[in-house]
Amino acid sequence: MSTAVTVRVPAKVNVQLAVGAARPDGFHDLANVFLAVGLYDEVTATSADELRITCSGPDAAQVPLDRSNLAARAALALAERYGIEPAVHLHIAKDIPVAGGMAGGSADGAAALVACDALWGTGASRDELLAICAELGSDVPFSLVGGAALGTGRGEKLTPIEVGGAFHWVFAVADGGLSTPAVYGEFDRLTAGVEVPEPAASPALLAALRSGDSGALAAALSNDLQPAALSLRPSLADTLAAGTEAGALAALVSGSGPTTAFLVADGPTALKVADALLASGTCRNARVAPAPARGAHVVTA
Ligand SMILES: C[C@](O)(CO)[C@H](O)COP(=O)(O)OP(=O)(O)OC[C@H]1O[C@@H](n2ccc(N)nc2=O)[C@H](O)[C@@H]1O
Ligand SMILES: Nc1ncnc2c1ncn2[C@@H]1O[C@H](COP(=O)(O)OP(=O)(O)OP(=O)(O)O)[C@@H](O)[C@H]1O
Known part of the structure; x- marks a missing residue:
């Protein structure tokens, strides 16, 4: 042992x-x-x-x-x-x-x-x-x-x-966090009285992952919690716009937020978008990360 x-x-x-x-x-x-x-x-x-x-x-x-x-x-x-x-x-x-x-x-x-x-x-x-x-x-x-x-x-x-290739991401880290239950609660408030459809995976998105095609993945990204996160933290719209203007293929809120995620074409563009996000003053930090990554695994025993 x-x-x-x-x-x-x-x-x-x-x-x-x-x-x-x-x-x-x-x-x-x-x-x-x-x-x-x-x-x-x-x-x-x-x-x-x-x-x-x-x-x-x-x-x-x-x-x-x-x-x-x-x-x-x-x-x-x-x-x-x-x-x-x-x-x-x-x-x-x-x-x-x-x-x-x-x-x-x-x-x-x-x-x-x-x-x-x-x-x-x-x-x-x-x-x-x-x-x-x-x-x-x-x-x-x-x-x-x-x-x-x-x-x-x-x-x-x-x-x-199955993922058919590498994807390049930039993450803009916001000041402070957002509570996951609060974001789901805001989703409920925003959708009150509206028929919410059964959730279903997008075939175009799954195909983009399988083919490793960043442009196709960018076109298919979606997050139903994004309006709720933006409602609780309106300033995130400025961060999303800053990353898009800097050359990201697509921008979205990561899960319940407030981190925002930017899919980019390649490694050099990732560094450029990260620099622009930092310079925009709309986030606390910007991090570059490749995907996919391995799940929890032992590195030293
Ligand atoms: C927003 C996401 O991160 C997207 O992956 C997850 O849905 C949240 O997952 P998590 O943080 O592991 O959430 P849990 O610890 O299971 O649940 C925390 C709270 O989030 C809300 N919650 C979470 C998951 C889910 N499918 N529906 C929910 O409404 C509930 O209010 C729940 O009490
Ligand atoms: N190991 C941990 N690391 C960070 N936060 C933790 C941990 N264990 C419990 N917490 C609590 O969970 C809260 C949410 O932290 P976490 O970093 O998991 O959020 P999150 O990334 O938004 O989660 P998710 O994306 O799963 O909704 C924190 O504010 C903290 O109080």
């Missing part, structure tokens, strides 16, 4: 987020096309006397260090299932924006699960790990799987999607 295990886990962007009407349980049925992107957190699990969470990185002060942290919840869930004492120190090296709509907390949950599984030698099957992920949150199973996938139900039922 290892004494320390480090797991690397990517952020995500939703290249399509089709949202249905609110369900009786408060969740929304989705057609959620996830794409993992190369911005990573790393979670290191080390044996300790008791469960302890630490976090480093520029946004570390915004990350809870108690049992509400998704990494802690993942360790507790696995320990309970296998009758193990959750005596582990989980250190999160955080590079994914916090409360940014890029599934940073979900990523840490999936990474902690993989790390504790390896540290404790539980030997849980992939399906068992995925079931625990789904209990932790709607985005957590995708953080485990990575690549690209269609999420149905509340986003937790995954079907992998």
Whole structure:
């Protein structure tokens, strides 16, 4: 058995987020096309006397260090299932924006699960790990799987999607976060009295992913939460416009926001768009990231 295990886990962007009407349980049925992107957190699990969470990185002060942290919840869930004492120190090296709509907390949950599984030698099957992920949150199973996938139900039922090439992205990190339940609540308010169609994956979008065609993907991107995020944070329209003017093929809010995502033609254009976004003063930071990226995986054991 290892004494320390480090797991690397990517952020995500939703290249399509089709949202249905609110369900009786408060969740929304989705057609959620996830794409993992190369911005990573790393979670290191080390044996300790008791469960302890630490976090480093520029946004570390915004990350809870108690049992509400998704990494802690993942360790507790696995320990309970296998009758193990959750005596582990989980250190999160955080590079994914916090409360940014890029599934940073979900990523840490999936990474902690993989790390504790390896540290404790539980030997849980992939399906068992995925079931625990789904209990932790709607985005957590995708953080485990990575690549690209269609999420149905509340986003937790995954079907992998083949990706035929690399896509280049720029992410504009906003000041402050947006609460995911608040954005879904705003979606409900904006769609009150309107017939919300059943969410369905776009065939053109799936074909664009399969062929690796950036222009076709740009034409098919969509996010039903974008009007809600813009309603709560109108200044995001300026960021979207700045990236488009700088040469992005397309711009959209990442998931529930407030991070905005820009699909670009190639690596040099990505650097140019990132520079222009920073110079525009409409965001706190701009990050370049390739896609697709691998799901949660052990890097040192
Ligand atoms: C916006 C997305 O990031 C897109 O991938 C996800 O849908 C959100 O996934 P998440 O952060 O893992 O969300 P969860 O922790 O499962 O749920 C948080 C809250 O978001 C809302 N929620 C989430 C997922 C969903 N399909 N419908 C919802 O209405 C609910 O108010 C829920 O209480
Ligand atoms: N490991 C974690 N990292 C960051 N935030 C966490 C973590 N665990 C719990 N949280 C809490 O979750 C909230 C949302 O953080 P997170 O970074 O996951 O948002 P998000 O990227 O918008 O999520 P999503 O895209 O899945 O909706 C934070 O404000 C924080 O209180």
